[in-house]
Amino acid sequence: MKILEIENLSKSYDGKKFALKDCSFSLEAGNICAVVGESGSGKSTLLRLISGLERPNSGFIKIEGKTVSDDNQIIPPQERNTGFVFQDYALFPHLTVEQNIAFGLKNNKKERVRELLELIKMEGYENSYPSQLSGGQEQRVAIARTLALKPNLLLLDEPFSNLDSNLKTELRQEIRQIVKQIGMSMIFITHDLLDAIDISDEIIFLKEGEMLQHSSISEFSNNIQSEEVRNIISDLKSNANRILEMVN
Ligand code: ADP
Ligand code: MG
Numbered sequence: 001m002k003i004l005e006i007e008n009l010s011k012s013y014d015g016k017k018f019a020l021k022d023c024s025f026s027l028e029a030g031n032i033c034a035v036v037g038e039s040g041s042g043k044s045t046l047l048r049l050i051s052g053l054e055r056p057n058s059g060f061i062k063i064e065g066k067t068v069s070d071d072n073q074i075i076p077p078q079e080r081n082t083g084f085v086f087q088d089y090a091l092f093p094h095l096t097v098e099q100n101i102a103f104g105l106k107n108n109k110k111e112r113v114r115e116l117l118e119l120i121k122m123e124g125y126e127n128s129y130p131s132q133l134s135g136g137q138e139q140r141v142a143i144a145r146t147l148a149l150k151p152n153l154l155l156l157d158e159p160f161s162n163l164d165s166n167l168k169t170e171l172r173q174e175i176r177q178i179v180k181q182i183g184m185s186m187i188f189i190t191h192d193l194l195d196a197i198d199i200s201d202e203i204i205f206l207k208e209g210e211m212l213q214h215s216s217i218s219e220f221s222n223n224i225q226s227e228e229v230r231n232i233i234s235d236l237k238s239n240a241n242r243i244l245e246m247v248n
Contacts (some may be wrong), residue, residue, distance in 0.1 A: 034196030083151030103179035
């Protein structure tokens, strides 16, 4: 089953320049897809369109087979079964971990919070405040708060950009495990190809609002479809080689 279908989606904020241009792809339920591109390439725009925070100029979006955005209708974010985790976590500083996670819940709060703390391996942190947590813990609580509402599609905007590299490596694996464990689908944005390789099943390369390539992670480097993607990969290779030369 397809969790997400996007056809000829375009978005311009000013009516002149396209932030996203004629974008089409679909995502199978249970898969994780990374969207990689430089700053300004349209990554956040794509995610905001999927979540319903923005209205497309043309094209359509279907979630679980149901049209949620097209020329004449837009279903609001809270009715889309999607969960959005923002770049800066946006936890409520004056609320405890438990209160943050339970924020949108109506009943069975304690029970659900306990399950989620177990899932993110933070049992015992119920009464801590965000300021008492590490960056990685804050990020996990932000994800738990979103998961509390049981979305079918999780959307993460640059989830690792505020973390140091040790934490990042650890969290990458954890997020993949969490998402796979509950059989959810996820799209996450990054400007770091290594994030994509570590976490996802599929990858989309964006440049100046246009999709350069959409491939599975296992195949993308054997089937490079543009000069730009070739450049991204060769930059990464030459950096890796420089590091290897230094340690040898
Ligand atoms: P990314 O997340 O890849 O950095 P964005 O989707 O934020 O890229 O931005 C894509 C383009 O759209 C950029 O040129 C940016 O300046 C423009 N843009 C993004 N948000 C807005 C907005 N709210 N109003 C006007 N222009 C915007
Ligand atoms: Mg962005």
